[in-house]
Amino acid sequence: MNWTVAHRIAGIAAVQAHRNLGIDRTRYVPVHQALKAAGVVGMAQPMPRLFGVYFSPADNGPAVLLNANLNIVTQRHTAAHELGHHHLRHRTAADDDLSPALRWGNGSWPDEEKTAEAFAAWFLMPRPAVLAGLDRICQGQPTSPEHVYRLARELGTSYAGTVRHLQHLRLLEANRASQWAKISPAALRTSLAGGSALPADAHVHVVTASSHLQQVHADVGDLLIVRVDGAAFVSLPKGLARWTGATQTASPVEAAMVTDEFSDPVVLEVSAAGRDEPVHLTVVRDSPRAGVHDVWPD
Structure with missing residues (x-):
């Protein structure tokens, strides 16, 4: 399965999950509460080499274990990834210490990991919420990387992940997305904070x-x-x-x-x-x- 197919599957699955869990698709998605609403037992504790673990019903789940040492953006993404495993009825899975870059660029990922990863993006960044945020920030058209950073703050997502998702939504053309993805979020924070x-x-x-x-x-x-x-x-x-x-x-x-x-x-x-x-x-x-x-x- 390639990433394009994974995103098609995940996009449909995320809409279904939003509906089933009563998620307001026009605003910030409370993913930890979504896990509870889905009947998934959640726990977080420090783990040196894992982002998270999903335990399927076959292994006394459904349950997820999240790394408590992650920052809030990464933990939210990991929680949505594990929820994707649950919603897509995957087997038990442990997500180890892949770097953020590899989380999207490694073509050797198993199909279940690809669809769970794509699910995380579509679940945390539903199109109506993205459009509403862009309307507030830049009248609907992102013309600078700062616009994307501000959208990421509204959605509780990473800057790089938001750039990629805007491209998947066809709200940002590929060349610009490639250029903006190379910009450091720290540089954008410094710019917005007046230097x-x-x-x-x-x-x-x-x-x-x-x-x-x-x-x-x-x-x-x-x-x-x-x-x-x-x-x-x-x-x-x-x-x-x-x-x-x-x-x-x-x-x-x-x-x-x-x-x-x-x-x-x-x-x-x-x-x-x-x-x-x-x-x-x-x-x-x-x-x-x-x-x-x-x-x-x-």
């Missing part, structure tokens, strides 16, 4: 007027940068601290960093010039899961 370097696992979430009534899924160390004319925080909830680290911006920006006091969802309000009401958005903590699924946050 300031950030911790390796920190992400940058750009807030605009189009962010009104949306959710931001963030973790400790992440940065929220407001790009709205005349923006000012109405107040900063507990767990968000004002950040003044931008060094290359033409004018002061409103920005906040997520601190380790952040736990429960909070509403962030940003006033803006020309708006009768503030921009309201909900900030939700999304960090790697550990332990058993009963204690994973909703």
Whole structure:
């Protein structure tokens, strides 16, 4: 089976899984909760050489074991990959320490691994959610790699994986996708943060007027940068601290960093010039899961 066929199978399977699990296909997909809804026992613990393991019903499953040491983006992808094994009725499978590049480029993968990997992309990035995000970010047409990075933040996916998926959705032509895939996410984060370097696992979430009534899924160390004319925080909830680290911006920006006091969802309000009401958005903590699924946050 080649990757084209794997994606055709996975695309159909992901739509079926969204329907069966009651997933809203227009927004961020809560994959850990999807595992619970699918009746899959979930557990996460540190594992030095594994991304995750799927145990089929034939081996006392269905259950998945995730690596608790993964960052949230990689763990979300791994969880969706293991859910793909379950939904596609695969055998027990262990996903070992392949590099992110090999996860897509190795043609020797077994068919079940190819379809589970493709399923992860289609499950986490349903077309309606991609289109809605692009509409908010760039009026539907990505014209810079920063647009793709911002979309990845809305979807909770990797930058490189989002570039590839936009090509599969025929929303990004192949040559541009190839060029953009070579750009370092760290360089894009630095650019969006006004030239300031950030911790390796920190992400940058750009807030605009189009962010009104949306959710931001963030973790400790992440940065929220407001790009709205005349923006000012109405107040900063507990767990968000004002950040003044931008060094290359033409004018002061409103920005906040997520601190380790952040736990429960909070509403962030940003006033803006020309708006009768503030921009309201909900900030939700999304960090790697550990332990058993009963204690994973909703």
